[in-house]
Amino acid sequence: MRVITGSAGGRRLLELEGLETRPTTDRVKEGVFSALQFDVEGRRVLDLFAGTGQMGIECLSRGAASAVFVDRRKDAFALIKKNLALTGLQDRARVVHGDSLAFLAGAGESFDLVFLDPPYASGLLEQALERLAAPGFDILAPYGIIVAEHPADRRLDVPAGCRLRKTYRYGKIAVTLFRREGNE
Known part of the structure; x- marks a missing residue:
């Protein structure tokens, strides 16, 4: 597992x-x-269920303004900090040890790009999508993008206030991108 660029x-x-x-495969x-490629630079990133932190780290490496990493596992929390230090990107990062859904409930900030890759059979993906789209929370900025990794045989419902951008399939894995509508 490496940082691409x-x-x-x-x-x-x-x-x-x-x-x-x-971990997400290379x-x-x-x-x-x-x-x-044109949606990362200068953006605020949230890497939920962060694991190793590789998706948020890739964003920081590509010029994202900041990234918040959230994971409930102590070993993941420590590893994300180590990976940020290895890449020299810790100055624009914040690592949160805690429950991802609880973080969404009290985030108090908005993000332009949100990565979701919870354990597949946990049901957490659907719950996170619901909370991101919940009225009044404004976690996902207008025109913000959700990147959801899931089994290719599972179809995701489009969160309220968002539209489906595209689903990409990689064998048994799929990645679905949603874009939040603006405040027209």
């Missing part, structure tokens, strides 16, 4: 041991960032 391009990231965390990550 940008200021930390080519750097290898540390990975979590065990099977509880399923092939999927390359596809996602090909689709997002």
Whole structure:
């Protein structure tokens, strides 16, 4: 697992041991960032269920203004900090140890780009999509993008106030992008 491009391009990231965390493969990550290439620079990023932090770190490497990483596992929290230090990107990052859904409930800030990659069978993806689109929370900025990784055989409902941008398939994995509508 490595950072693809940008200021930390080519750097290898540390990975979590065990099977509880399923890192996004380089092939999927390359596809996602090909689709997002003009939507990263200067943006505020939220990497929920962050695991190793690789998606948010890739954004920071590509010029994102800031990134918040959230994971409930202590070992993931520590590893994200190490990976940020390895890449020299910790100055624009904040790492939160805690429940991702609880973070959404009390975020108090908005993000332009949100990555969601919870454990597939947990039901957390649908709950996170619901909370991101909930009226009055404004976690997702107008025209903000949600990037949701999920099994290719699962179809996601479009969150309220968003539209489906596209679903990309990579074998058994799919990545769906949603864009929030503006405040017209």
